[in-house]
Amino acid sequence: VIALLSLLLFQTDLELIREIVRTTGPLESVRGERLPLYVWPARSLGTTDDSELRTLLRDLDARGMVAIATWTEGDVALPLGKLQKELRLPVSIDATALTYGFFDGDSRTAHVDSDGRPFFDESFPTSRKMGCPFAIDHRTPVIVGRIRSAVARYREASVPIDFLFADWEVDGPLDSNGAWESSKRCARCRREIEGIEGFGSFQAAIRGKRAAIQKEMLTRPVLDAFPRALVGNYGVHPHDGYRYWLDYFEEHVEGAPVVLDQRARYRKWYPEFEETGFTFAMPVVYPWYRGYDWYDFESSDYRFFYNMLLAGTNAGKATPAAIPIITFVHWQPVEPPKRPDPNVRALSREMYQELLWHLLLRGHDALFLWSPKAEALEEVQIVHEVYRESHQYRDFLAEGVPIAFDVPKKAGPIVSALRKGTTLLVRRTDFDSSEEPVFLDVSGFRVSVPRNPGTTQLIEVSAYTPVAIE
Ligand SMILES: [Zn+2]
Numbered sequence: 001v002i003a004l005l006s007l008l009l010f011q012t013d014l015e016l017i018r019e020i021v022r023t024t025g026p027l028e029s030v031r032g033e034r035l036p037l038y039v040w041p042a043r044s045l046g047t048t049d050d051s052e053l054r055t056l057l058r059d060l061d062a063r064g065m066v067a068i069a070t071w072t073e074g075d076v077a078l079p080l081g082k083l084q085k086e087l088r089l090p091v092s093i094d095a096t097a098l099t100y101g102f103f104d105g106d107s108r109t110a111h112v113d114s115d116g117r118p119f120f121d122e123s124f125p126t127s128r129k130m131g132c133p134f135a136i137d138h139r140t141p142v143i144v145g146r147i148r149s150a151v152a153r154y155r156e157a158s159v160p161i162d163f164l165f166a167d168w169e170v171d172g173p174l175d176s177n178g179a180w181e182s183s184k185r186c187a188r189c190r191r192e193i194e195g196i197e198g199f200g201s202f203q204a205a206i207r208g209k210r211a212a213i214q215k216e217m218l219t220r221p222v223l224d225a226f227p228r229a230l231v232g233n234y235g236v237h238p239h240d241g242y243r244y245w246l247d248y249f250e251e252h253v254e255g256a257p258v259v260l261d262q263r264a265r266y267r268k269w270y271p272e273f274e275e276t277g278f279t280f281a282m283p284v285v286y287p288w289y290r291g292y293d294w295y296d297f298e299s300s301d302y303r304f305f306y307n308m309l310l311a312g313t314n315a316g317k318a319t320p321a322a323i324p325i326i327t328f329v330h331w332q333p334v335e336p337p338k339r340p341d342p343n344v345r346a347l348s349r350e351m352y353q354e355l356l357w358h359l360l361l362r363g364h365d366a367l368f369l370w371s372p373k374a375e376a377l378e379e380v381q382i383v384h385e386v387y388r389e390s391h392q393y394r395d396f397l398a399e400g401v402p403i404a405f406d407v408p409k410k411a412g413p414i415v416s417a418l419r420k421g422t423t424l425l426v427r428r429t430d431f432d433s434s435e436e437p438v439f440l441d442v443s444g445f446r447v448s449v450p451r452n453p454g455t456t457q458l459i460e461v462s463a464y465t466p467v468a469i470e
Contacts, residue, residue, distance in 0.1 A: 013046030017056060019377055024384045026062040027391050034394045035324060035366035036066040036090060037387040041376045043068045043094050045080075053083055061089055064387055068092045076150045081159040090162040091154075098146045099168040099217060102136040105129045109136055111186035119185070123178030125249050126170045133173030133183075133209050134192045140216060148221045155225045164222050165282060165326075165368075167234040169247065172213055173206040175270075176250040199256040203270050211275035219277040230280040230324060236273050237281035237325065238318040243269040244310040245288055248335040261409075264294035264307070280324045282368075283315035285359065287352075289333040292344045302411040302431045304333070304347040308355055309407050309414065316362035317405045324365040329356065331382055332375055349382060350454070354414075354429040356386040357456065361416035361427050363402040393456065396425045404440055413438050415449050417459075424459045428452060 020041060045056055045067055057067055067084070069077035071093060081091045103109050109131040110118035121130040154161055173179075180202050183189035195201030214233055222231045235247065242259060244266050252258070258265035273281060287304035295303045312327065319325050331352045333344060347355070356367065367387065371379040390397065400418025408414065411431035415438045418425045428438060428449050437448040442461045449459065 013041065013044040014052075015046075016041050016373065016376060017045050017060075020065075020380050021056065021059045021063065023377070023381055024063050024065075025388060027064050027388055029391065031061065031064045031391075032394065034064070034391070034398065035326065036061075036092075037064050037384060038068065038092070038326065038366065038368035039065055039376075039380050039383070040369055040371045041373070041380065042066065043070045048079065050079075050083070053080065054087070057083060057087055057089055061087070063384065064391065065384070066090055066092050068094050070094045070097065071150055072097045073146065076153055078153055078157055078159065081154060081161075082157060085159050091159055093161060093164040094166070095147060095150070095164055095218065096167045098150065099143060099166045100171050101128055102139045102143065102172045102213070103128050103131050104139065108138070111135075111182055112188055113185055114187055116187075119182075121178055121182040123182070123251070124170055124174070128170060130170075130174070130179075132186055132188055133206055134188050136172065140213065144217050144221060147217060151221050151225045161222060161226045161229045163230045163280075164218070165232050165234070166218055168214070168217075169234060170249050173210045175203045175206045176246075176253060179206065180253055180256070199253065200268070203256075203268070207270035207272045208275060211272045214272075214276040214278070219279075223277070223279070230326070232278045232280040232282040232326065233276070234282055234328065235284050236276060236278060237283045237315045238271070238273050238320070238323070239269055239314045240318055241269060241271075242266045242314070244307060244314060245284070245286070245291060247284075248288075262295045264291070280326050281315055281319045282326055282328065283311060283364075284328045285312045285355075286328070286330045286334040286370075287332070287347050289336045289340070289344065292333065297411050297431075299411045299431050300345045301348050301351040305351055305355055305414075305431070306407065306411075308347075309358060312355070312359045312364065313362055313405050313407050316359070316364055316402060319363060321363070321401070325363060326366040326368055327359060327364045328368050328370050329359070329383060330370050331379055351429070353382060353386050354427070354454075356383060357390070357427045358414060358416040358429065360386075360390055360397060361400075361402060361418050361425065362405060365397070390456075393425055396420050396423075400425060403442060413451070415440065417449075419461070422461050424457075424461060426457045426459055427455075428457070 069080045084091045107118050110120050111132040124130050193205040219231050222229050257268045285308045291307050292303050297303050332346050369383045396418055400420040403419050404415050404417045414429045416427050426449055435451055437450050440447045445461050
């Protein structure tokens with residue numbers, strides 16, 4: 001009912017974006033070199049009127065947000081790019097629609113069984129006919145051609161692309177659900193994948209192929225024309241060899257290696273990012289509805305918080321400092337069933353904002369709010385508050401080095417910190433009642449972090465304040 005009401009409240013994209021501008025305050029100082037806050041509703045401003053667009057672009061920029069051109073086959077939104085260039089705003093693009101689909105339903109893209117009969121993999125919740133990862137090479141020039149011609153139009157118009165992402169998910173080679181079973185049944189896959197009976201070999205072949213496709217489809221076309229552009233795809237980022245969450249379309253694979261943590265099963269993951277050549281990392285830090293029951297924490301908030309911190313820390317710790325991390329975030333539980341369980345409680349607004357702070361202090365450079373339209377206004381307001389408040393520390397966020405990555409297996413204090421010179425920018429969030437300090441070891445000094453709820457603390461590291469470690 002609430003969702004319906006909000007839909008009625010904001011009938012058009014334009015009304016929603018105006019309401020976002022009206023209800024979020026401008027930054028206290030210019031955004032400068034800091035990456036903007038990306039928000040899903042800014043992928044469609046709902047107007048092509050020049051003066052209205054100018055006003056909206058300036059209003060969003062004053063708030064640290066940026067409009068994103070949504071490319072389609074018929075329209076690459078070049079007028080928006082031209083305007084952004086004129087106003088010296090980052091030209092930002094969502095190329096998702098052009099990336100689908102490698103699997104176009106044609107029987108040529110199907111797996112083939114040992115009798116030569118084509119078959120599709122029906123284990124994914126999609127209307128797309130998922131087929132054989134080794135039968136889509138003829139699709140590559142079609143899709144790469146679309147991206148290349150869109151990029152060429154920007155190049156011809158001298159509109160530089162600063163940021164381009166795709167949300168390319170349920171298409172092309174995938175290793176979850178029944179994909180391994182299907183490949184084992186497919187004569188072509190059996191020829192292509194050496195050691196297909198081992199999940200590791202299967203995953204490496206599939207993810208390697210997926211990385212190569214992303215490089216050819218996204219990285220090369222954009223960087224050939226605009227070498228300094230940020231290019232990336234949803235969910236692709238450096239990591240520690242594990243995946244701590246399941247996407248909405250994913251199910252575990254029987255027999256694939258996992259690490260257990262309470263009722264959670266973390267999958268072994270392939271180093272896909274490094275092979276794509278992407279210039280920014282795009283982790284996903286969502287409170288997945290089905291992940292709520294993975295843990296027994298007494299603190300309801302810590303169930304979502306813990307898993308989100310694991311996912312965020314994974315990317316923050318593994319990503320080199322030179323690679324920006326732009327992270328998909330969302331507050332309300334993602335992918336609830338049609339009849340949600342009343343016992344599953346959303347993360348409190350306060351603790352979600354704390355989590356966003358911890359991401360920023362664990363090396364994440366920017367946030368990208370994904371949201372269905374019905375939730376979008378409040379979701380933007382909440383993430384924007386953190387973006388705006390953190391802007392006073394923009395030098396720290398740009399230059400600071402993250403030094404704390406602990407994700408406690410028991411609900412207690414969580415500490416994240418950036419170090420810049422002899423100063424730490426610290427956030428401590430408590431999930432128990434302990435008043436004890438938490439100690440951080442920094443270059444031979446033990447720094448004490450007191451409980452200080454809802455506050456970002458600046459702590460000096462020097463020979464005079466902390467106690468030196470023996
Ligand atoms: Zn196959």
